[in-house]
Amino acid sequence: MTRKAPKGRYEFAIFILLAIASLVCVSLVAARNIYTDNANYRFLTWNLFLAWIPFGAAAAAHAFAGAGRRALYAAILACALVWLFFFPNAPYILTDFLHLSTITDSAPKWFDVLMIMWFAWTGLLLGVVSLNLMQQLVARVLGRIVAWAFVVVVAVIGSVGIYIGRFLGWNSWDLFRKPASLTSQLFDRAGDPAGMQLIGFCLLFAVLFLFVYLTLYMFGMLSAESGRRERGGSSERDAAL
Numbered sequence: 001m002t003r004k005a006p007k008g009r010y011e012f013a014i015f016i017l018l019a020i021a022s023l024v025c026v027s028l029v030a031a032r033n034i035y036t037d038n039a040n041y042r043f044l045t046w047n048l049f050l051a052w053i054p055f056g057a058a059a060a061a062h063a064f065a066g067a068g069r070r071a072l073y074a075a076i077l078a079c080a081l082v083w084l085f086f087f088p089n090a091p092y093i094l095t096d097f098l099h100l101s102t103i104t105d106s107a108p109k110w111f112d113v114l115m116i117m118w119f120a121w122t123g124l125l126l127g128v129v130s131l132n133l134m135q136q137l138v139a140r141v142l143g144r145i146v147a148w149a150f151v152v153v154v155a156v157i158g159s160v161g162i163y164i165g166r167f168l169g170w171n172s173w174d175l176f177r178k179p180a181s182l183t184s185q186l187f188d189r190a191g192d193p194a195g196m197q198l199i200g201f202c203l204l205f206a207v208l209f210l211f212v213y214l215t216l217y218m219f220g221m222l223s224a225e226s227g228r229r230e231r232g233g234s235s236e237r238d239a240a241l
Contacts, residue, residue: 014129018055021122022048028115036105041112044096044119050089051123057083058130065137076137083134087154088161090127091209094120095166127158128213155209159202167197 026045033039061079064072096116100109131154139147164170 015059018122018126018129021118021125022052025115025118025122028111028118032107032111032115036107038105040103040105040107041099041115044093044116047089047093047096048119048123050086051093051126053086054083054090055126055130057086058133061137062133065140080134080137083130084154084157087127087130088158088165090123090130091158091205092162092165093123094205095162096120098166124209124212127209128216131213132217151213152210155206155213156202158209159205162205163198163201167201 025048029041029045032041057079061076061083064076064079093116096119100112100116103112131151134154135147135151138150142150
């Protein structure tokens with residue numbers, strides 16, 4: 001006879017792993033600052049904090065949807081909007097590798113590479129998990145095909161958001177403060193010779209993110225299928241006994 005895993009067990013485990021990874025990231029920056037006696041790379045902790053916002057918003061939307069109350073629809077929509085605006089901050093940390101060529105001090109370069117890898121991977125996972133939570137909500141309401149189209153659209157929007165932050169210097173909250181100026185600058189950039197940089201970066205980054213997302217998604221499906229096979233085999237053996 002087999003026992004089922006408690007509901008939410010794996011979701012909680014993922015949260016704990018991401019929290020531990022975040023603590024490791026912050027500890028690495030702190031150790032570096034103590035060793036070099038400067039504040040270089042401290043901005044990574046802020047970027048990681050911003051990466052947690054879409055994760056928290058998606059988790060809240062998922063929890064509200066699970067309650068099954070119509071009164072919570074407004075809260076779900078609010079969480080979804082917050083998630084969409086801040087989602088680019090999660091995979092954005094991947095672009096922080098650019099700082100390896102500009103920040104030079106007494107810290108070993110191999111340490112900086114590994115430190116940014118910790119931050120980048122943690123931020124990327126926060127984005128992947130939050131997108132998966134939102135995909136589940138969309139699939140529940142509109143179906144699986146629309147949900148996958150939603151994933152592709154979000155990957156493209158996220159890539160544009162990362163470009164705006166990295167190359168134009170805008171932040172997520174600027175969408176609320178100066179949306180017209182941001183949109184105008186983005187269209188101006190698309191129309192000048194630098195437009196190829198915009199298109200190339202957004203296309204390549206979106207494809208990279210989708211590849212990582214699909215790989216992790218398929219690995220999750222493979223693990224789930226293996227678990228069902230194991231439970232099925234155990235049930236057959238129990239029945240035979």
